[in-house]
Amino acid sequence: MTFTFDPSLKLYIYLADAAFLGFVFLALAGGVVAVGAKRLIHAVLGLATSLVGVAGLYVYLGTHFIAAMQILIYVGAVCISIVFAVMLARPPSEAERAPRAGPGKLAAGFGVGLFAALVLGSAVFATRWRAEPTAVAGTLQEVGEGLLTRYAFVFELISLVLLVAIVGSVVLARRGRRPAGG
Amino acid sequence: MQPAIFGHLEAYLLVALCLFALGLYGLVSRPGFISMLISVELILNAAGLNFVAFNTFLAPDKTVGQTFTLFIMGLAAAEAAICLSIAVVVYRRFRTILADEISELKD
Incomplete structure (x- = not known):
């Protein structure tokens, strides 16, 4: 497009x-x-x-x-x-x-970042991107319908992950604290 | 009639590429937990930008990339919450958040 x-x-x-x-x-x-x-x-x-x-x-x-x-x-x-x-x-x-950061770490980071940039950048320009004809326009309504039908399982899974993350972070953050007045 | 700069897929891909490389650089070179978390957020954002760019320009079903990017955002929020509470606990226990100095799981 x-x-x-x-x-x-x-x-x-x-x-x-x-x-x-x-x-x-x-x-x-x-x-x-x-x-x-x-x-x-x-x-x-x-x-x-x-x-x-x-x-x-x-x-x-x-x-x-x-x-x-x-x-x-x-x-x-x-x-x-x-x-x-x-x-x-x-x-x-x-x-x-x-x-x-030490100079060794800076050099390592620079090398890794530059390497990734070169490899991916050459991939960006070497590929002939070919667009498929549009089948679904991707309006917000269609995204919402997809979330409640096709991706309903993933949607529920993400909510479970978020719940576990909230409970886990509360438990973790409470643990290291000394009791008040103790 | 020539398409504008924002009508090229490559423009978005290059921005995402730069963000990804910056995040990778920060992830390797920064020694602190929170700095590394910030770099990871940059990398996840580059991935999301790529998903939406491919979605808009190439994909036949234009809901897939949007849905996936929403999932990436949810996972990134969960990951940030866990990482930050771990950083707070580690700081309380070891009095440092330098990743190299924390080499024991138990004290």
Whole structure:
């Protein structure tokens, strides 16, 4: 599927392209901050920025519901809980400083990342992507029907996993705490 | 009439590729638990972006990729909750969250 437009709408395409590149910049710059920041709080902020950028790309892909869920679940829940963990797990004296990495680890990380980027990047450009004719348009209604019919088992399984994760994290987090006044 | 930048599948794939490589770099090079968790979230996001991009451009049934991305988000939330509570417990017990220094399961 390629989006083509009436040439008289050229200005709108340029504007849309500029906004698209803005979201790409948000996603990538946030990612760089997330893996490179000195302080953990800054890394979490970078992660949130990157997630918002990816949510913008979801809008460009025509999946508005996924974009909303991305902001709600990732930015609203996961990032906030990471901030809570950063505040709970470290004393204020350490000032949320992320631990420093040795040069060997940095080199290893750089090598692994570059290797993956080269292999996958060559795969992206070497493959002739071929679109199949659309059978199901993928509206929100169809996604919802799929979740309750075809993917009902997976849906229930995910709810079970979430329940176990909630109970497990409550049990884990209570365990190390000394009883009050003891 | 030429398609805009956001009409190319490769644009989305390259963004996801960069996010994946960044996450992999962070996962290998950062020593702390929480930094590693942040990198894992980046990797999962790259996977989700790829799913939705392929879904929009190539797939005949355009609900599959959206459903799968929703499942990825649910699993990522569960994984983050578990990882963070483990990090809190490990910090209380060992007074550090450097992955290299915690080499014993029991103290």
